[in-house]
Amino acid sequence: xxxxxxxxxxHKIYDSGEVPVHAVRGVSLDIxxxxxxxxxxxxxxxxxxxxxxxxxxxRATRGRYLLDGVDVSGLxxxxxxxxxxxxxxxxxxxxxxxxxTTALENVELPCLYGKKHLSSRKMRERAMHCLxxxxxxxxxxxxxxxxxxGQQQRVAIARALVNEPQLLLADEPTGNLDSRTSIExxxxxxxxxxxxxxxxxxxHELDVARYCxxxxxxxxxxxxxxxxxxxxxLAEAELAKLREAEAAAKLTxxxxx
Amino acid sequence: xxxxxxxxxxxxALSRNTMRSILTALGIIIGVAAVIVMVSLGNGTKxxxxxxxxxxxDNLVLVYPGNQGQGGGVRSGFGGATTLTVxxxxxxxxxxQHGESDAENTVSAISPYVTGxxxxxxNGLNWGTQIYGVSxxxxxxxxxxxxxxxxxxxxxxxxxxxxxxxxxxxxDNLFPDSDTASVxxxxxxxxxxxxxxxxxxxxxxVMASKGFSGNQDQDDVIFIPYTSHMKRISRRINLSQIYVxxxxxxxxxxxxxxxxxxxxxxxxxxxxFTVQDQADITAARTASTDAMIYLLGAIAGVSLLxxxxxxxxxxxxxxxxRTREIGIRLAVGAHGSDVLMQFLIEAIVLSFLGGLIGVTxxxxxxxxxxxxxxxxxxxxxxxxxxxVAFSAAVGVFFGIYxxxxxxxxxxxxxxxxx
Numbered sequence: 282x283x284x285x286x287x288x289x290x291x292h293k294i295y296d297s298g299e300v301p302v303h304a305v306r307g308v309s310l311d312i313x314x315x316x317x318x319x320x321x322x323x324x325x326x327x328x329x330x331x332x333x334x335x336x337x338x339x340r341a342t343r344g345r346y347l348l349d350g351v352d353v354s355g356l357x358x359x360x361x362x363x364x365x366x367x368x369x370x371x372x373x374x375x376x377x378x379x380x381x382t383t384a385l386e387n388v389e390l391p392c393l394y395g396k397k398h399l400s401s402r403k404m405r406e407r408a409m410h411c412l413x414x415x416x417x418x419x420x421x422x423x424x425x426x427x428x429x430x431g432q433q434q435r436v437a438i439a440r441a442l443v444n445e446p447q448l449l450l451a452d453e454p455t456g457n458l459d460s461r462t463s464i465e466x467x468x469x470x471x472x473x474x475x476x477x478x479x480x481x482x483x484x485h486e487l488d489v490a491r492y493c494x495x496x497x498x499x500x501x502x503x504x505x506x507x508x509x510x511x512x513x514x515l516a517e518a519e520l521a522k523l524r525e526a527e528a529a530a531k532l533t534x535x536x537x538x
Numbered sequence: 539x540x541x542x543x544x545x546x547x548x549x550x551a552l553s554r555n556t557m558r559s560i561l562t563a564l565g566i567i568i569g570v571a572a573v574i575v576m577v578s579l580g581n582g583t584k585x586x587x588x589x590x591x592x593x594x595x596d597n598l599v600l601v602y603p604g605n606q607g608q609g610g611g612v613r614s615g616f617g618g619a620t621t622l623t624v625x626x627x628x629x630x631x632x633x634x635q636h637g638e639s640d641a642e643n644t645v646s647a648i649s650p651y652v653t654g655x656x657x658x659x660x661n662g663l664n665w666g667t668q669i670y671g672v673s674x675x676x677x678x679x680x681x682x683x684x685x686x687x688x689x690x691x692x693x694x695x696x697x698x699x700x701x702x703x704x705x706x707x708x709x710d711n712l713f714p715d716s717d718t719a720s721v722x723x724x725x726x727x728x729x730x731x732x733x734x735x736x737x738x739x740x741x742x743x744v745m746a747s748k749g750f751s752g753n754q755d756q757d758d759v760i761f762i763p764y765t766s767h768m769k770r771i772s773r774r775i776n777l778s779q780i781y782v783x784x785x786x787x788x789x790x791x792x793x794x795x796x797x798x799x800x801x802x803x804x805x806x807x808x809x810x811f812t813v814q815d816q817a818d819i820t821a822a823r824t825a826s827t828d829a830m831i832y833l834l835g836a837i838a839g840v841s842l843l844x845x846x847x848x849x850x851x852x853x854x855x856x857x858x859x860r861t862r863e864i865g866i867r868l869a870v871g872a873h874g875s876d877v878l879m880q881f882l883i884e885a886i887v888l889s890f891l892g893g894l895i896g897v898t899x900x901x902x903x904x905x906x907x908x909x910x911x912x913x914x915x916x917x918x919x920x921x922x923x924x925x926v927a928f929s930a931a932v933g934v935f936f937g938i939y940x941x942x943x944x945x946x947x948x949x950x951x952x953x954x955x956x
Contacts, residue, residue: 333950336869338869338949338950339950358873358874359873359874359875362868362871362872362873363871365869365870365871366870366871367871371869371870373953377862377865377866377869377953378866379863379866380863381554382550390866390867390870391870391871393543393547394867394870394871394872394873394876395871440870
């Protein structure tokens with residue numbers, strides 16, 4: 282069973298300024314099917330750069346990257362775009378939905394750029410299916426400004442799923458959400474992972490990383506720790522705890538009437 | 539296939555900001571509409587001029603004193619040069635109307651023509667008008683007959699008879715209480731600019747009514763024998779013009795050459811006259827309209843250029859505003875060419891639709907001017923097609939730069955854009 286992600290001695294050097302910045306200094310990584318990996322590190326650790334390389338948005342200066350068995354290190358811009366379209370799904374901190382466009386149309390977007398031509402009906406079916414997975418099929422015709430932060434992020438997740446990618450990449454997906462919504466969104470990720478989707482998530486919050494199954498810590502461009510998560514948090518359990526805490530708070534805040 | 543998807547995306551993007559799209563296209567809309575109206579007016583005027591000249595008669599050749607060169611140029615007006623004589627007219631008659639060889643007789647009718655401003659007194663009323671001195675061939679040449687009475691004949695020309703044929707306006711203004719028939723035989727006094735007291739003339743005929751041509755009253759006329767005009771009214775020895783009618787359409791060009799050669803010879807090699815047929819006159823009169831149309835074309839080109847710059851400007855702003863959006867599209871798999879296509883199509887749609895709307899407004903405006911102000915309008919299909927094609931071209935030309943900028947964005951940078 283080939284790894285979903287196999288990178289060998291990846292280096293990324295930015296050469297635009299006066300001093301070249303060696304952001305990633307030799308990272309090798311193997312990610313199997315159905316893993317749920319957290320990529321952690323302080324700013325400047327190289328985690329965003331590594332994520333960009335994994336996401337085929339940027340090319341490594343040195344090293345090899347095999348995505349689902351295919352060497353993507355030497356591909357050109359258009360080929361990388363096709364890889365992003367077919368094999369990858371992105372979820373961003375800022376949601377990045379198209380404004381004044383319905384949730385359904387937002388989810389359909391990757392289909393429009395697909396190599397295979399799909400009929401409008403097929404595209405709509407696929408998009409609706411993904412919205413159902415994230416539990417938003419009743420809001421398919423809402424615009425982003427009519428949705429809460431958590432709902433917008435779930436639409437973004439649906440968009441990332443629409444072309445049935447090998448790998449889901451999430452960059453601080455809960456960064457703009459409150460604690461309860463964060464737990465809900467992590468619940469969606471966990472559900473997807475349980476159904477077989479491989480996820481790599483960048484985060485700097487330990488709480489969020491606890492929902493993943495494996496975590497990596499980067500410092501100064503190298504991996505300094507790579508371990509399976511102990512005492513993994515499960516979203517449903519966490520939500521239950523939160524509800525109890527809120528109920529308790531209400532009892533003490535308001536004298537019973 | 540990707541093209542239609544991109545087209546839909548472009549139309550969607552434009553409709554998200556309808557007001558801005560309309561304002562952007564406004565430059566093109568106004569420019570095109572103005573050009574269409576101007577060209578319609580120009581064409582209408584030309585047609586009107588052509589019709590007026592054609593209505594003078596068939597197969598006409600006109601001879602004027604003074605050399606105006608070929609086509610173009612403003613006429614120096616009557617009295618500019620005084621070089622045409624009755625003898626010239628007679629020479630034309632003997633050479634080309636009643637000449638020996640039948641093949642050489644390209645002329646079928648000829649009328650010497652003198653004109654001058656004068657006053658007519660009758661019935662205690664007076665009327666200032668142009669007094670025309672012509673020959674009996676004149677009504678034949680102009681296809682303009684009397685409706686009452688008779689036109690004067692050759693004998694009356696020879697005898698410098700004091701007879702006159704008047705138009706309806708003269709009748710209405712000097713004999714308001716009489717009907718046309720009872721005007722025949724009435725006496726009038728004609729005062730010319732040649733000085734002296736007025737000369738009594740007798741009305742022998744009334745011309746058929748022709749109405750107005752443009753803003754000229756064609757019935758405000760009085761015809762007397764040219765000999766009488768030259769002797770009694772204008773006291774001149776030269777002709778204002780010679781009206782000639784060629785035998786048929788094919789003889790017109792030959793008649794022109796024949797007359798030119800004859801007169802050159804008679805004037806000792808000096809070309810101090812002009813010989814024109816109706817095509818020449820039309821060309822001369824419409825030359826200034828043509829110049830105006832070309833000038834307007836140039837102005838329109840400039841205004842389309844400005845409109846195009848406006849489109850480029852807005853597209854550049856649009857690209858910057860939508861940097862994040864472009865980043866998202868690239869991230870989910872758009873090729874650079876997809877992004878370029880989308881923005882280019884947006885620009886072309888703006889300019890093309892602007893052109894269509896401009897043409898529609900221009901046609902509408904032309905029709906309104908025609909119906910409510912009575913101006914001559916004739917919309918030109920060529921102008922419409924050229925205007926729309928040009929608008930689309932402007933969209934391509936001015937849209938390509940912003941579209942390329944959009945396509946060359948780096949997805950990572952674009953996604954980070956605030």
